[in-house]
Amino acid sequence: MLALMNNMPYLLGDQFDSKFTWFPEQASTFAAENDWLFFVITWICVLFFVPIAGCLFYFCWKYSKPKGQKAESNTAHNTPLELAWSILPSFFLVAMFVVGAKSYLNLRTVPEGANEVGLRAQMWNWQLDYGNGVINPELHILVDEPTKLAMRSTDVIHSVFIPAFRAKKDVVPGRYNYMWFEADVASEKVSEEVLENARKENGTEPWDYDKWQFTSDGYKFFDLYCTEYCGKNHSIMQTAVVVHESLEDLNAWIKQVSKRNDDENSPGYVKPVDWGRKLYNQRGCAGCHSLDGTKRVGPSFKESYGNKRELADGTTVTADEDYIRNSILYPKKQVVAGYQPVMPSYQGQLSDDDIASIIAYLKTVSDYGPKAGPTTGDEVKTTEE
Ligand code: HEC
Ligand SMILES: [Cu+2]
Structure with a gap:
């Protein structure tokens, strides 16, 4: 199990917001409203719970009788009181419902012209599809523009959760599902020097997201993980979300991951x-x-x-x-x-x-075969259709 985990990205890149220390940074247009609503509802609940529980304990103490004495009821019906405590709270409930429903509808209504990225969930990884056969495990999007994820699963139910965006949606096999969000905080990039050193120390794949706290291209990231228990390695079904400042930057990244640079004379040549x-x-x-x-x-x-x-x-x-x-x-x-x-x-x-x-x-x-043992890989050219 441990050996398996060593092969996987294991990450927690979200920064925590100092205002609400148990919530990660607010990084999408949903986040502020979502948090506000969450705290309003929580405080309304506290406001009711504390006096009710207080009265409960107080009355237990006040009306208790010594052992052996028979308890007797002296309750009387009080219509105004009963009406008050039924009707007043229902106003709160209706208000919570209206605000919650409005916010939910907003989450479900993808704005026109949203950038679309395909997402495929499978045990236990994410594959993001940028079109033209460009598939990568990281989610890269553009800041201040809505992004729609068109999502499917090839096996069981998974669920996409991006805490910093306050966005979450199940991915169900056999059907397409979608979600959208608009990131409003761009990912910072670390300096070339820091990146160079990390690349040297990290060595070859896999990239250690958890250790570096930035991607192998030097971007700080937000977390995306599966939040539907989907089997043995569910807990390591995670990936990084990078928010680009400009379309040029995003396109440059897509170009760079789209295929191997096979030009042996160029500096970016990949074996x-x-x-x-x-x-x-x-x-x-x-x-x-x-x-x-x-x-x-x-x-x-x-x-x-x-x-x-x-x-x-x-x-x-x-x-x-x-x-x-x-x-x-x-x-x-x-x-x-x-x-x-x-x-x-x-x-x-x-x-x-x-x-x-x-x-x-x-x-x-491989331990077998004529070419077993390390090779440069340069001699391999096998493609027959
Ligand atoms: C969901 C699990 C799963 C994933 C993901 C997966 N494989 Fe497999 N693979 C299997 C299983 C199970 C077999 C054995 C059964 C079979 O031959 O289909 C297998 C067989 C193979 C074999 C034949 C191995 C042999 O020794 O005979 C190769 C080669 C292979 N996979 C390559 C890949 C490559 C490359 C990828 C990634 C691009 C990949 N697999 C992804 C489950 C998987
Ligand atoms: Cu999953």
């Missing part, structure tokens, strides 16, 4: 193995496939590439490039014996270059 490692950590593989031989939902990648595989249909295959590629695109076709066919297909979600990069990475972590 296939490194990209493969990144995808392994970011696209949910790590949740089901370990690197150290532990059996999770799926077989460990330590004994994947190059291994002889017994399949559920009784045949045996060698886990070569082609087999791995097919396992990723059509996981239900060749199911490994002893496992459930629960792996989602990544067809349309991973490009040929992505898959080649994953294969390059799997070679470096």
Whole structure:
């Protein structure tokens, strides 16, 4: 369990608001009203609870009789009093309902022209879809503009909760759900120097959000986590929300994560193995496939590439490039014996270059096969349609 958690982002980036120390910073247009309403209702409840409980104890004491003496009732009916304590509180209730309903309707009415981001929830990670095949586990949005999340789940019920935005909504399998919010606090960026040092110390993926308190691109972030108990690793189903100050900044980020920079002569060149490692950590593989031989939902990648595989249909295959590629695109076709066919297909979600990069990475972590042991990953170029 611990080993698994080490592979996952484990984060708590929200700053706490000094006014309400148990609430995180208010970072969306919903937050102030939401908190105000919450405290009004809480104080109304306190206002009623304290005198009622006070009277209860006082009367217990005042009207108690010594042991052995028979208690007797001397209550009389008092119509004005009964009317007063029925009608007065109902005004409070109606007022709470009206304000609450108005605020709820606002939460459910997406403004026209909202920026749309797709969200896919699966055990136990989030995949945000920015269109044109750009999928990333982090949610990146624009400040002072409404964002709509179009949400679906591929397995069980999850729930998106962004405390700093005071926004929360269930994601239910078999249907699309949506939520919207407008962030009004942009994420700060740490200095290049701080980022460079953190990158050096962190080493390769996974990025340690909890330790650095900023993303691997140097942005401070808000927390997003699952708030519907969805199985064993529910508590680590978290990700970071980054609010960009300008569209140029957001687009630059999207461009940078959209695909591997394969131009060997450019300064941002990324080797296939490194990209493969990144995808392994970011696209949910790590949740089901370990690197150290532990059996999770799926077989460990330590004994994947190059291994002889017994399949559920009784045949045996060698886990070569082609087999791995097919396992990723059509996981239900060749199911490994002893496992459930629960792996989602990544067809349309991973490009040929992505898959080649994953294969390059799997070679470096596998104990089997001709290429077992660390490689540079440069020699791998396998793509046949
Ligand atoms: C929900 C859990 C789950 C996720 C997420 C998942 N897999 Fe799998 N995977 C499985 C299971 C279970 C099997 C074994 C059954 C089968 O062959 O379908 C498997 C099998 C495989 C195999 C064949 C392994 C072998 O040794 O024979 C490969 C390769 C593979 N997965 C790659 C990936 C990659 C790459 C990703 C991420 C992009 C990924 N998987 C994400 C559950 C998952
Ligand atoms: Cu969940």
